[in-house]
Amino acid sequence: MAEQAEDNSTILGEIRRLARTSGAVTGIAARIAGQRVFGISTDRARHAEDLKAIIGGLKGPMMKVAQILTTIPDALPDEYARELAQLQANAPAMGWPFVRRRMTTELGSDWEKKFLDFGRDAAAAASLGQVHRARLLDGREVACKLQYPDMVSTVEADLRQLKLAMAVYKRIDNAIHHDDIYIELATRLREELDYQREAAQLRLYRVMLANQYDIVTPAPIPEFSTKRLLTMSWLDGTSVQKWLATDPDQESRNRVARALFRAWYVPFYRYGIIHGDPHLGNYQISLSGGINLLDFGSIRVFHSSFVAGVIELFEAIRDGNDERAHHAYTIWGFTDLTKEKLDVLNQWARFLYEPLMQDRARRIQETNDVTFGRSIAEKVHEGLKRTGGVRPPREFVLMDRSAIGLGSVFMRLGAKLNWQSLFQETVVDFDATALDIRQRTALEAAGVAPPL
Numbered sequence: 001m002a003e004q005a006e007d008n009s010t011i012l013g014e015i016r017r018l019a020r021t022s023g024a025v026t027g028i029a030a031r032i033a034g035q036r037v038f039g040i041s042t043d044r045a046r047h048a049e050d051l052k053a054i055i056g057g058l059k060g061p062m063m064k065v066a067q068i069l070t071t072i073p074d075a076l077p078d079e080y081a082r083e084l085a086q087l088q089a090n091a092p093a094m095g096w097p098f099v100r101r102r103m104t105t106e107l108g109s110d111w112e113k114k115f116l117d118f119g120r121d122a123a124a125a126a127s128l129g130q131v132h133r134a135r136l137l138d139g140r141e142v143a144c145k146l147q148y149p150d151m152v153s154t155v156e157a158d159l160r161q162l163k164l165a166m167a168v169y170k171r172i173d174n175a176i177h178h179d180d181i182y183i184e185l186a187t188r189l190r191e192e193l194d195y196q197r198e199a200a201q202l203r204l205y206r207v208m209l210a211n212q213y214d215i216v217t218p219a220p221i222p223e224f225s226t227k228r229l230l231t232m233s234w235l236d237g238t239s240v241q242k243w244l245a246t247d248p249d250q251e252s253r254n255r256v257a258r259a260l261f262r263a264w265y266v267p268f269y270r271y272g273i274i275h276g277d278p279h280l281g282n283y284q285i286s287l288s289g290g291i292n293l294l295d296f297g298s299i300r301v302f303h304s305s306f307v308a309g310v311i312e313l314f315e316a317i318r319d320g321n322d323e324r325a326h327h328a329y330t331i332w333g334f335t336d337l338t339k340e341k342l343d344v345l346n347q348w349a350r351f352l353y354e355p356l357m358q359d360r361a362r363r364i365q366e367t368n369d370v371t372f373g374r375s376i377a378e379k380v381h382e383g384l385k386r387t388g389g390v391r392p393p394r395e396f397v398l399m400d401r402s403a404i405g406l407g408s409v410f411m412r413l414g415a416k417l418n419w420q421s422l423f424q425e426t427v428v429d430f431d432a433t434a435l436d437i438r439q440r441t442a443l444e445a446a447g448v449a450p451p452l
Helices: 002-007 011-037 044-056 061-070 078-084 096-107 151-172 179-192 195-208 240-245 250-271 304-319 322-332 339-357 372-387 395-413 419-427 432-446
Strands: 115-118 129-136 141-147 229-233 237-239 273-275 283-286 291-293 299-301
Touching (some): 096 141, 096 229, 179 395, 195 250, 195 273, 195 432, 237 240, 240 283, 240 395, 250 273, 250 283, 250 291, 250 304, 250 395, 250 419, 250 432, 299 395, 304 339, 304 395, 304 432, 322 339, 339 372
Antiparallel strands (some): 115 129, 129 141, 141 229, 273 299, 283 291
C-alpha cells in the first residue's frame, strides 16, 4: 500500500519535483528577460552548464526531453543545446530497498520464490527505470525493467516545466512555433510510463523485423510483467562504446550500420511505424556481430500518407521540383507555406537527404566539420525568422529526431555505405494501401491499439 500511495500522481509529488527543477527553468527566463528588456548582459553558456548539471542529476523524463530537444532545430537557444546534448541516458541506480518494494508491489510478497536468482545490483539504469538480470524457475535468463517510484507525478511536473521553458523561448524567437512539439513530447512521455504498452510494442517489433537478419529483439514475458514492471528475455551483447574501443574493422562497422538502418526504416517505410529514440544506449552489438534492440517505449505510428510525403519530398529534392516539395510539406501538415518559407525548409531537407542522392559508398557526412549540421540549422533558423516562422506538425517531431539521431550514430560508427541503395531497397514498390494493411495486421497481432 505504501508503494502504491507513493506512485499515485499527487499534487504533492508534482510540487516536490517542481521545487527541484524550477530554479533551472526560471533561471533561463530571468536571464533572457533581463537581457531582452533591460539590456543586462548574462553568461548564458555558464548558466547552460548549470542547467545540464541539474537535469543530469534528476531521474525522470526531464533528461530525456532535453536530449530530444537538442536534436530539433532551434527548439533551444544554441548555448543550451550544446550543453544538454552532452547528457547521457544512464543515471545512478536505486538500491535494494526500492527493488524489493517494487517487486513486492508488482508480483506479490513471495516474488523471490518465482526466480532461481535475481541480481541485487542493477545491470543498467536510465531516466524512467532500471534493469536487473534474473533467472526464472525454468532456467530462462531475463531482464526485469523496474519503473522508478512516483514517475507519474514526476512526468507531469517536468512537462509543466517544459511548457514554461518553451513559452519563454517563444517570446524571444518566433522562428519555430512549438505548440505541437510540446503536445507530441507530452503524449509520448506519458505512453512510456505504461510498461504493458511497451511489451505490446516489443511484440510489434518482433513481428515487423521477423525476417531481418542481424537484428535481435527480446521476447516479453507477460506473466512477469505489469504496468510498472517489464520482464523480457535477456540478450547478451556489448555496449557500442566498448565495441568501438576495440577499433573494429570497416566491414564490421558497416554491418552494424546496415542493421541499424533496417531496424529503424523497414518498420517506417513498410509499416508506418518508427522508433523515436535512437541513441547508443538503446542497442548493443550482439554476439554474432549484429545488433540487439533494447528499448521500445517511444514508438510512433504514422498514417500512410505521412510516409508517402517523406518519399515524395525526397523525389522533389532530388529533381528540384518545388511544386512536389510544397505538396509533401502540405501532406505532413505544414501550413501557410510561402515561396520564401519553402526555400528555407528545402535547405534542411537537402541536408537530411543529401547522403541518399549519390549512388556510391560514402560516409553519412563527408565533411570533417562537426558543427556542419548546426550551421545548416542556424541558416534555416534565420531564414524562418525572416519569413515569419513555421509551425511544425506534431508528427514531424520524432521523424526529425530519428533522422538526426541515426545520422549521429552512423557518424560515430564511421560507417561507409551506399545509403541511396539502402533507401531504394527499403522503399521499393511502396504502396500506401499495402502499408495500411500491413500496419493494421501487425498492430492487431501485437495487441497495440491503433492511433486515434
